[in-house]
Amino acid sequence: MNTSRKIRVLIAKPGLDGHDRGAKVVARALRDAGFEVIYTGIRQTPEAIAEAALQEDVDVVGLSILSGAHMALVPKIMRLLRERGMGDVLVLVGGIIPDEDVPKLRAIGVRGVFGPGTLTSDIVAFIRRELGLEDGLDGDHAEEGEGS
Amino acid sequence: MYDREKAQEVRKEKQRWQETTVRKALERFPERYESFMTISGLPVERVYTPDNVVEMDYMRDLGLPGEFPFTRGPYPTMYRGRLWTMRMFAGFGTAEETNRRFKYLLSEGETGLSIAFDMPTLYGYDTDAPEAEGEFGKCGVAVSSLRDMEILLDGIPLDRVTTSMTINSPAAVIWAMYIVTAEKRGIPRRKLGGTIQNDILKEYIAQKEYIFPPDPSMRLVVDTIEFATQEMPLWHPISISGYHIREAGSTAVQELAFTLADGFTYVEAALDRGLDVDAFAPRLSFFFNVHNDFFEEIAKFRAARRIWARAMRDKYGAKKPRSWLLRFHAQTAGCTLTAQQPENNIVRVAIQALAAVLGGAQSLHTNSMDEALALPSEKAVRIALRTQQIIAHETEVTNTIDPLGGSFYVEELTNRLEEAAEEYFRRIEALGGMIAAIERGYPQQEIAEAAFRYQMEVDAKRRIIVGVNEYVQDEPIEIPLLEMDPQGYERQVARLNEVRRTRDNREVLRTLRAVREAARNGKNLMYPILDAVAAYATLGEIMGVLREEFGEWEEPVWF
Structure with missing residues (x-):
């Protein structure tokens, strides 16, 4: 990765769910942490999200879903990202994700799953470590599915 | 004093x-x-x-219960006469599954129904619409046509229970389905009691389940208020809601101020239609969040009653005391539930529910402990309902009205909340009213700002959330989660296709044309929508006509 430019993050809300409190808080916290953040707004289709990720040339895609539709929407987004040559982008999912779905999301390439109660600082640390920007701080980031 | x-x-x-x-x-x-x-x-x-x-x-600021300005309570005897309605919000999967849950809740002592609809229904899509992919039955029950509503309400005594329906953009259509279902069973509409949420302004502000732009949305709301005033004397055609504003991250002050400002906006719109304030004001109802700050929440409810009463009497000129009353449903704050150590949520909910009761709520939903993880299981719902029953029957807090009235702290907080709300009213007024403020993103940005501040306080441990940023435990979570019918989706789509095949499609086309006609000529939409629903036009078809006529709203994106 080109370390001379800011890390670019797309925060997206797929599906019909309009609960955007978490997406906005995370977007702002990542911006305050020095990332370049693009927020799609609500009710985005998987196609629109993959296309935005490509056009904005992002390093990270954060998907916020609280409606329970993640098992229908996330696999589709992962496939569309791969089709656009963006298979190596770091994908995170946040929202209400039952424990049993976490391994399924990991299996299709989602690297981090953050549930309710996650501290924004943990998400920042996670992204930095996954992108190899610095050592993983205290190494005590949110475990998937339960926050920290 | x-x-x-x-x-x-x-x-x-x-x-x-x-x-x-x-x-x-x-x-x-x-x-x-x-x-x-x-x-x-x-x-x-x-x-x-x-x-x-x-x-x-x-006497000016507090008065006596059941009398102006109603700070101490909307009724003269409050819980000494009748307890609050224990109304548990429920809905998931197919109409059959939710119907079973309703019957279970009624058999366990619940006293009113509250229907949660799934995302496609909330957005006016049929279950099989492409936009609805993956969303069927997840956050509520799917209702795509009158047939689903008939199954949902099967065996429920609609002349005896009151029903609250959390539905906004498509409220007119879903309400029409409820009315037609009852009438087909021989229960006249004037005997039906209940509430449709139907509060579109808070959708733009907070929950974001809007479809149409503000003007046609407001017209639909006024159509329903007018219809209720003329035909449904026992129904509340709107529940002006702060709940979602708070869940989106607002402060108590913002919840209070934006909710009441929304209320004033509906009153003004109904007056503009030429309705008599004393004909519709008694049918307006409210819905508030009840969060963790015990005394602040109680003060919020007291301040809300006082502000509303003064505005209705002095600003809008309502003559009947019933028009001055702010009556509200409360729900414990979903956003305070933690996924970590979920049993702790039982305690949070109990304390919040106590604040709602001490604040004088007319009905109450208590959240289930597992709701930060998934849809609530039957056991979790039962504990939540039992929490209300314990407060009602074991604590004796119901014996006297507004027991915290006169507390120096609670009175001071009530005053401060009122002043802070009035400051917001002035700012909204200066922006040209609530609709103009919404179009500029003003309440949305105020709320996002508060949500961010709160999260930063949690991150910095200025606020301790037990089990989240302190007293953390690494234990697997052991609570039973709800299992849904895996064939539900197929069953629902099959039923929808059967409805489309067996109905009189010429009648459907005729009634949909009448809906379009009314959308254009400004006549009250409730009447053609009732006809279309009765002909088994689907939710998606009726809303589709309105989408074509009214267009769709897109909010400016910022964070």
């Missing part, structure tokens, strides 16, 4: 106490924080005394 001279004496004594007794104590034991504040950020003093409330006039 106190003799000025005596209050002055107290003030002097308090100053002496700060300089001597308190100072000495602080030298040995500093306080935990430099300053204290409510969850909303209002400053909190060390102790409250009569001098804090000396400007109050008892």
